[in-house]
Amino acid sequence: MIEMRDVGFAYPRGGALFGGITLELPRGSFQFLTGPSGSGKTTFLRLCIADLLPSSGTLTVFGQDAAALGRDEIATLRRRIGLVQQDTQFLDHLPVAENIALPMIVAGEPVDMAAIRDLLAWVQMTQAARELPPALSGGERQRAALARAVILSPDVILADEPTGNLDWDMSLRLLQLLIELNKSGKTVLIATHDMNLIRAARQQVPVRVLRIAGGRVQAAGTEL
Numbered sequence: 361m362i363e364m365r366d367v368g369f370a371y372p373r374g375g376a377l378f379g380g381i382t383l384e385l386p387r388g389s390f391q392f393l394t395g396p397s398g399s400g401k402t403t404f405l406r407l408c409i410a411d412l413l414p415s416s417g418t419l420t421v422f423g424q425d426a427a428a429l430g431r432d433e434i435a436t437l438r439r440r441i442g443l444v445q446q447d448t449q450f451l452d453h454l455p456v457a458e459n460i461a462l463p464m465i466v467a468g469e470p471v472d473m474a475a476i477r478d479l480l481a482w483v484q485m486t487q488a489a490r491e492l493p494p495a496l497s498g499g500e501r502q503r504a505a506l507a508r509a510v511i512l513s514p515d516v517i518l519a520d521e522p523t524g525n526l527d528w529d530m531s532l533r534l535l536q537l538l539i540e541l542n543k544s545g546k547t548v549l550i551a552t553h554d555m556n557l558i559r560a561a562r563q564q565v566p567v568r569v570l571r572i573a574g575g576r577v578q579a580a581g582t583e584l
């Protein structure tokens with residue numbers, strides 16, 4: 361689904377952050393991306409959605425060379441990838457249900473109220489549908505963010521430290537939702553430095569762990 365061949369990346373005016381990354385996110389896989397703070401996890405996810413382009417090497421997303429795509433093609437491709445960001449932003453003056461519907465509106469699709477109701481129920485947020493985002497707890501915010509990320513039925517879900525500010529019970533609930541998505545055929549990649557989360561996932565699904573260190577991204581062993 362997403363493939364990197366000898367990819368290197370450096371921010372303008374920054375030194376090389378990565379080099380020589382060759383890997384694939386296979387369809388239907390459940391993967392974690394881990395590594396120290398500042399090692400480049402968020403940057404790696406931004407490459408996966410072609411929000412950033414490699415400085416060298418080839419990035420292929422859904423079979424297309426990201427460097428050859430125009431803006432419209434990149435926008436189309438992004439609809440197939442749901443992103444849960446580290447610091448989820450909502451439009452605070454709109455109720456939760458409308459916030460979840462935003463990707464549909466932005467994509468110019470008719471708002472499917474039944475789909476929104478189903479998603480709210482799935483993330484156990486039915487009661488909060490009319491709340492404004494500032495009234496939500498951290499766990500509710502992340503569940504609403506996940507609902508918004510999957511409203512367009514993406515093939516791939518990327519989550520950047522989705523449990524960063526959550527207690528363990530809520531982290532497990534969110535993980536459960538991500539596992540359900542994977543079991544329904546979605547490809548999932550979660551950036552985290554919470555090894556307990558990775559261990560908990562391993563008990564339920566086959567997981568692969570990618571580790572960023574020293575500018576390289578490598579498959580980690582089983583020593584977690």
Ligand SMILES: Nc1ncnc2c1ncn2[C@@H]1O[C@H](COP(=O)(O)OP(=O)(O)OP(=O)(O)O)[C@@H](O)[C@H]1O
Pocket residue numbers: 371372374377395396397398399400401402403404
């Ligand atoms: N837009 C940018 N311009 C220049 N440098 C950046 C930019 N964004 C991030 N960086 C730098 O790139 C490096 C990797 O940042 P990134 O946010 O990808 O790491 P991370 O592993 O996600 O960190 P954390 O776990 O703390 O969120 C850091 O040194 C950061 O300062």
